[in-house]
Amino acid sequence: MIGVHNITKTYAGNTVLNIEHLEIPKGDSFGLVGNNGAGKTTLFSALLDLIRPTTGYIENSGIKVSESEEWKSITSAFIDETFLIGYLTAEEYFYFIGELRGQNKADVDALLAQFEDFFHGEILGQKKYLRDLSKGNQKKAGIVAALIGNPEVIILDEPFANLDPTTQIRLKKIIKELAADPNVTVLVSSHDLIHVTEVCQRIVVLDKGEVVKDLATSEETLKELEEHFNK
């Protein structure tokens, strides 16, 4: 589904990303962990063609992301608050994304209904613009917006950060359900090793821009990760 080929990204002589080859097959649930500055967000931004790699290229469903925009119709993401439109209410934002992804209002409403639990009554009908919501609630809106329109590739950067415990548990359930769909590829990054081992079948550890571990999740994975980061 996604192929990373000889990617490097260098800022002023400082290499922040250097991945020779990484293949993420369709239906995978892929977790990315690493300390600050390991290159997680850089990799995700490159996947979305938001930054241009210094060398190499990335393919999404066989399309080079920097050459065609066709991949955009099957891909969605929530990276940070720059994916929210601050002056819209949550509903307006969802409908806007829905329209861009070819969903009418009824489709969007149907999808939103599934997330009533997740929203916990704090998103819909709030009479507030997104910019006035708390960080955690903004994140909830952003994550759900990334699920509109049946995307085949979903990229979530640090989805657990800023969420309250109840919402974290609900989000884990949502990601697991998505991962169970063989047509959906989920890419998640996190600083929380427990969450990520729980929801991802495969975990890649980045360190200073390089892949240092690539694990299929098992009973021992959490321990292995903890040892790795406890050096």
Add this chain to the structure above:
Amino acid sequence: MFKHFVSLQWKSFWRAASLSSGLWMKIFMGFWALYFIGMMAFGGVGAFFLIKKELCLDPLEVINRFLIYWWVADLIFRYALQKMPVINIKPLLILPFRKNKIVSFAFGKTILSFFNIIHGFFFVPFSVLLVAEGNAPVLNVLLWHIGLIALVYANNFLNILLNNKDNLIYAVAGIMIVLGGLHYFEYFDITRYTAPFFQGLYDTKFLFIIPVIAAVLFYVMAFRTFVKDLYLDAGLATKSKTVKTENLEWLDRFGKTATFLKNDIKLIKRNKRARSTVIVSALFLFYGLLFFTGAVEAYDGPVWKIFAGIFVSGGFLMSFGQFVPSWDSSYYPLMMSQNIKYREYLSSKWWLMVMATFISTILASGYLYFGWEAYLAVIVGAVYNMGMNAHVVLWAGAYVKTPIDLTSNKKAFGDKQSFNVKTLMLTLPKLALPMILYAIGHYAYSPYAGYLLVALAGIAGFAFRNMVFDKIERIYRTEKYATIWAYKQKK
């Protein structure tokens, strides 16, 4: 302790992402500042001689009559434009500073503000001439001057006190407009009652004390409120209003473009910065008065008619359009990773500008009063704006890379951003080209040939629309990464 504040301020100014970027921009800003200062000084000198020599009146008396308007207009301008002195106060709150210190520094900063200094450039030369040419006693002029300075600072602190009292300021502005109108049509002259006060500043040796007391009073009041409100949930809180979800379904007939149009309309309605830009663009509608009434001699040349036409119909295009796509800067990565074709995004912006130009043209039908030729210039300007300028503005936008903070009015005017060489070059086809085309037609044949040439250029722009869009799209695409990067650099 003040040393720390000053150094913080110094760093925040010089390290701002947008400032460190270009020498060009600094030169340009410097040029603008000098221009303003020059205009004010020139105004001061000019006003003196105009009143004395041409009208044979006492300059001081005439100025004193109008000072009430000056004072209120100054307050309104400040309210709209001067920003609150909220230096990065939040991180300082828990540091061992006394709150009084923080506030006095913040206030001290406003004392040096452009809004206060600028008046000096008018009144100092004016006063010097009063003494030199009008043989006025130095002491009286000095006292008058102190009175005016005190009024300026009274406004400065009053503005801080009035922060976010929109209704009040609208009321003041409304009353002022009504009084101005009554004055103009000679029903009631407010200045008859206020002029003696201003004259008194000059005539008597004690009246100046009143504005001084007012300034001090406002200072103390503003100071107290500010210190009291130095809490995250009071003065430093960001205000949020309850709002309604809007769907604007009537726009759906525009198809895919409507999705963006709806967004842009909400953008304009809900963000302070965008709103003020639209208001400015409405002011452009009146710009033509300078040309068609013959108020300014320099504008009497025939070529200036087309210049006026371009501005009157294209106010929105010039003021709002020049910041496309920066309006979307705070969520540009979303736009760039969504299922959007560049073409659709650009064409929605194009439609927005065309629609606004169309509306402006209709609103400008008042120019028919000056003869249908005046309105013809507006219509021709509109055709050129839609056909050519709308494209040029989009093209220039690809090089605009300064993020816009939608929620604040900060730097709404004289924003540094678009002053890079490329956008500067692109103003040429926007303004100079139609003027040249008109001049060719006008001098070679007749005024109508001039209009025809300009209109044809606009229509040619329509004809090549697809080609031009292809080209613009390519430029946006190559500039995309640099733009995303630049929009990330917050101040």
